[in-house]
Amino acid sequence: MKKAFVTKAQVEEIVKSFPTPFHLYDEKGIRENAEAVKKAFSWNKGFREYFAVKANPNPVLMGILREYGCGTDCSSKTELMLSAAMGLSGEEIMFSSNDTPFEEYTYANELGAIINLDDITHIDFCEKACGGKLPETMSCRFNPGGVFQMSNGIMDNPGDAKYGMTRDQLADAFRIMQEKGVKHFGIHAFLASNTVTNEYYPKLARQLFELAVELKKETGADIRFINLSGGVGIAYRPDQTANDIVAIGEGVHKAYDEVLGKAGMGDVAIYTEMGRFMMGPYGALVTKAIHEKHTYKEYIGVDACAVDLMRPAIYGAYHHITVLGKEDQPEDHTYDVTGSLCENNDKFAIDRKLPKIDMGDYLVIHDTGAHGYSMGYNYNGKLKSAEVLLQKDGSAKLIRRAETPQDYFATLDVTDIYGRLK
């Protein structure tokens, strides 16, 4: 059974200061997990987790992860700016972007971030953006093509993904970049998303380690790090077994010793860019039941909508729901739990078995800590919710206020109309 990290009594207290809907984050859980990740890879001297900012760009949460040695993985200029504003610089920042605008490379280079090139054609482009000289340390993104398979079947389809370079391009890129003065290299790959198995990282790592040994032989490049990127999943569904980061770390360690260690490359650092695993389970969308509707189905309308959490609407993703205070009641009602968008896919759950829901009940929508708030948009003029941190001592702290109509109108340059709208 999936248990919410917050109780009805706690939510009743929090809503006195911050009305629903809001994303709530569990500081204790974030810290314990970050510590476990650090420990699982402590066998590797250069290990660093670069938290994928796209998963949750809240500086308070990023700041907590930083206490555990995490850097940031950025995909855009604004994510880079956020990292810089938090005092991160140089190799604490990874810039893993694609289809990258010129000025974003320029800015990443100014910060001294590690630039991870998505394509061989970006070499010249990036060189120009960096003022005619590539940085000394750079990374290239690999895409092996085909499908990525593990013992339980096909996990994902890299051959169909827009990211990364082919094997031959990677070798060529290393040669060209060395001629252009790049001294140290990294290899990056993201081959499967939300993998709920301890096998993914070890299998990917072995593949990248073997590639690193080959590329070193072929090109003479000094390979400093392997970036396993994101893709380590979480148990969204109650019947799934959560990944065990200790087993994952051990699996990568074994592959490291067997491949890199044997090849005399035992000083290569392991980097990760996890977003979902670092934050997903430690966030929840807290919302209130405000309508019930009985037509061809039973509907519960809540005060959150897809603007706060898009994953169910765009991927049909499952997010578990707990009706606070009714954890022990039988799940003998079948509901569609809906938001208020004029979009029929704005449903947090479809045909979900839940206890009887009464108006005013608080619902916790689980696992929204990654790719939750950050994916939101403003369709229908809906405003994005607040973010609240449930601190270690049990108190609640606002870490991002809810949007106001002024935020929604802020990009309009019609000052007099805006004045009237106020």
Ligand SMILES: Cc1ncc(COP(=O)(O)O)c(C=O)c1O
């Ligand atoms: C380049 C890159 N790194 C890291 C991540 C984080 O992935 P996850 O949240 O699955 O760990 C993503 C996700 O889209 C990504 O595109």
